[in-house]
Structures are given as structure tokens and as C-alpha cells.
Amino acid sequence: MPPPTPRRLASAAVVVWVLLVTCGILFGAGxxxxxxxxxxxxxxxxxxxxxxxxxxxxxxxxxxxxxxxxxxxxxxxxxxxxxxxxxxxxxxxxxxxxxxxxxxxxxxxxxxxxxxxxxxxxxxxxxxxxxxxxxxxLRHPGGQAALWTCVIAAGTAVMTARAIDLTIPKPRINRQVPRGAFGVVIGGMVGTAAAAYAGVLLDGPTPDKAAMGGLVIGLVAVLGDLSAGYSHAGRRIDGDGVAPWPVRHGLGPLLAFATVAPVVYLLSVYYIVRGL
Structure with a gap:
């Protein structure tokens, strides 16, 4: 049987967790x-x-x-x-x-x-x-502004996807993965918009470069977060039980930022900060 839809409290806790990780990286970069x-x-x-x-x-x-x-x-x-x-x-x-x-x-x-x-x-x-x-x-010229832009895109994309799951959890992206399809799609779009707006506010990447980078980074972040759900579904199907709930709900955002970090580095060095 497919897993039940997570409780609203658990989904809201994940949104807060994403916000904390995003703000921690943004603040720590300074x-x-x-x-x-x-x-x-x-x-x-x-x-x-x-x-x-x-x-x-x-x-x-x-x-x-x-x-x-x-x-x-x-x-x-x-x-x-x-x-x-x-x-x-x-x-x-x-x-x-x-x-x-x-x-x-x-x-x-x-x-x-x-x-x-x-x-x-x-x-x-x-x-x-x-x-x-x-x-x-951060060891590259203009790297801090690029990092802020990219992390805002990734964090906003994952946070939006998780927040939409609170209100529109169906249709699911997969029968065995309790994640809504609308959240995955809209999250990537909002991440792109957030990156473009960050390009307007920050003294660094131009809005057009920020938007293009944000599109890629937002999608990678959402898919990285989603990978935890597929991994857990595989564990359930194999009969290995379920992981503890803090791990089950909190690992996805960590995988999102781990997956997006090398993309942020490469995209920033070779595209976003070039010419700054």
C-alpha cells in the first residue's frame, strides 16, 4: 500500500527546517x-x-x-x-x-x-x-553575491515546493512518494523568480544571469529534495521498514543543498560571476 500523506505539522516543520538551513548558509557566508x-x-x-x-x-x-x-x-x-x-x-x-x-x-x-x-x-x-x-x-571575486543569489534560488524553490504540499498534496508525483506534483513544478518556477529578484537587489550578478542560473539551480534543488522520497519508497518496497520521522522528513532538504552545491560553484564561476 502507498504511504499516507504526511501530517500538516510534519510538513510545516520541513518548511521551517528549509528556512533555517537557507538562512544559516546566507548568514554564514558573510x-x-x-x-x-x-x-x-x-x-x-x-x-x-x-x-x-x-x-x-x-x-x-x-x-x-x-x-x-x-x-x-x-x-x-x-x-x-x-x-x-x-x-x-x-x-x-x-x-x-x-x-x-x-x-x-x-x-x-x-x-x-x-x-x-x-x-x-x-x-x-x-x-x-x-x-x-x-x-x-567564496574564494572567487564576486563569489559571495553569487552564493547569496544561488542559495536564495535553491532555498526558495524547496521551501515553496514543501509549502504547496501543505495545501495541494495531490496528485502525487508518484504513487509511492507522498509529494505533490504541483509543488515540484511551482517550486522550480518560484526559485527562478527569486533568483532574478535577488539579481536586482544585490550588487553582483545581473538579473538575466541570475534568472538563468536560478532556473537550473531551482530545478536541481527540488529534484535533490525529491530524491529522498524515492529512496525511502525503495526502502519500503524492499520490506526494510521506515526510517525515524526526523530523518524521513529532514533528509530531503539536506540532499537538496548537497546536490546543488557543486552546481552552484560551477555555474557561478563559469557563468554568473564571469565579468564581474
């Missing part, structure tokens, strides 16, 4: 870079713990360890490399994968579970390291 990195590290830890509790992969400590190593290494690369070179993330991800491989030697699992554990570790390592894109963007 503080000392080390303080901002500490805040991003907190989101990375929450993402790692939430994903492990959500999916319960074989060898959860190995998977979590790979994610934390990737998060720490990526933050250090983005914060301290001089001259700045984000290419060092390749070595960080290789190191995190090596940690996962070494951890498997201490586990006597069947080959199938070993493959699942390694796949989860690799995915989580990339997901955790992706957050460092916010840190790296």
Missing part, C-alpha cells in the same frame, strides 16, 4: 571563512548521519567513515589550498574510497552486501564532499 566552514561541516555531518539512518546500508560505520573523511578533506582543500585548486577533491574522494575498501577487510559479509556497502560509501563520499562547493565559491 562571516569569517573559518566560521562558515564550521557551519558547512555541521550540515555535512547531519547529511552523513541522516543518510546512514535513512538507508541502513551494510557496514554503516564504514559508510559513515568514508563520508566524514570526504567531508573533512574537501573542506580543507577548499579552505587552505594556495594557489586555490579544487582539483584536489579528486584525491580526497580517492582517499575516502580507500577508507571504505580498508574498512571492508574487517567485515565478513557476502559479496552482494559488500557491493551495496561500497556503492553507498562512494555515493555518500561524493554527497558529503559536494557541500564544499559553497566554501570554494
Amino acid at each position: 562571516l569569517d571563512r573559518l566560521v562558515f566552514t564550521a557551519g558547512i561541516a555541521g550540515l555535512q555531518v547531519l547529511t552523513v548521519v541522516g543518510y546512514v539512518l535513512h538507508r541502513r546500508p551494510p557496514g554503516p560505520f564504514v559508510v559513515a567513515g568514508a563520508g566524514l573523511v570526504a567531508a573533512l578533506g574537501a573542506d580543507l582543500v577548499m579552505l587552505y589550498t594556495d594557489p586555490f585548486d579544487p582539483g584536489g577533491l579528486v584525491y580526497v574522494l580517492a582517499g575516502a574510497f580507500g577508507v571504505a575498501v580498508i574498512g571492508q577487510f574487517f567485515r565478513g559479509e557476502a559479496r552482494e552486501k559488500l557491493t551495496v556497502s561500497m556503492g553507498a560509501a562512494a555515493y555518500l563520499a561524493v554527497l558529503a564532499a559536494a557541500y564544499s562547493g559553497f566554501i570554494g565559491l
Whole structure:
């Protein structure tokens, strides 16, 4: 049977959670870079713990360890490399994968579970390291204004999608995923408009560039948030039960910002802040 529609209180709590994460990143970007990195590290830890509790992969400590190593290494690369070179993330991800491989030697699992554990570790390592894109963007001229514009687009898109689910939860995007189709579509549109308006207010990207970037970022953020629902549906269908409700409702926004962070970095550096 498909899952029931979430209670209004739970849906409203997710809207507040998205608002807190969005405001935290926006406010932190104006503080000392080390303080901002500490805040991003907190989101990375929450993402790692939430994903492990959500999916319960074989060898959860190995998977979590790979994610934390990737998060720490990526933050250090983005914060301290001089001259700045984000290419060092390749070595960080290789190191995190090596940690996962070494951890498997201490586990006597069947080959199938070993493959699942390694796949989860690799995915989580990339997901955790992706957050460092916010840190790296601040090292570019005009990066702060671009970060504000992009985070406003992503946060507004996810928050709008979740808020519309409060009033128009149907039709569902999928029978097994309790998310409304109207919220997903309208969220991306509102994120685009929010980015364009941010381009008017902020001394940085022009409104046309902000709108184009906001369109891509808003859609990526909404789909990243939606991925948690599909992941949870897969767990239910496999008969693995349901995750604790804070994880079930709170992981989606974390995945949204993790997914959108590298897109924000690349789009900002090569399109939005070019020529500023």
C-alpha cells in the first residue's frame, strides 16, 4: 500500500527546517571563512548521519567513515589550498574510497552486501564532499553575491515546493512518494523568480544571469529534495521498514543543498560571476 500523506505539522516543520538551513548558509557566508566552514561541516555531518539512518546500508560505520573523511578533506582543500585548486577533491574522494575498501577487510559479509556497502560509501563520499562547493565559491571575486543569489534560488524553490504540499498534496508525483506534483513544478518556477529578484537587489550578478542560473539551480534543488522520497519508497518496497520521522522528513532538504552545491560553484564561476 502507498504511504499516507504526511501530517500538516510534519510538513510545516520541513518548511521551517528549509528556512533555517537557507538562512544559516546566507548568514554564514558573510562571516569569517573559518566560521562558515564550521557551519558547512555541521550540515555535512547531519547529511552523513541522516543518510546512514535513512538507508541502513551494510557496514554503516564504514559508510559513515568514508563520508566524514570526504567531508573533512574537501573542506580543507577548499579552505587552505594556495594557489586555490579544487582539483584536489579528486584525491580526497580517492582517499575516502580507500577508507571504505580498508574498512571492508574487517567485515565478513557476502559479496552482494559488500557491493551495496561500497556503492553507498562512494555515493555518500561524493554527497558529503559536494557541500564544499559553497566554501570554494567564496574564494572567487564576486563569489559571495553569487552564493547569496544561488542559495536564495535553491532555498526558495524547496521551501515553496514543501509549502504547496501543505495545501495541494495531490496528485502525487508518484504513487509511492507522498509529494505533490504541483509543488515540484511551482517550486522550480518560484526559485527562478527569486533568483532574478535577488539579481536586482544585490550588487553582483545581473538579473538575466541570475534568472538563468536560478532556473537550473531551482530545478536541481527540488529534484535533490525529491530524491529522498524515492529512496525511502525503495526502502519500503524492499520490506526494510521506515526510517525515524526526523530523518524521513529532514533528509530531503539536506540532499537538496548537497546536490546543488557543486552546481552552484560551477555555474557561478563559469557563468554568473564571469565579468564581474
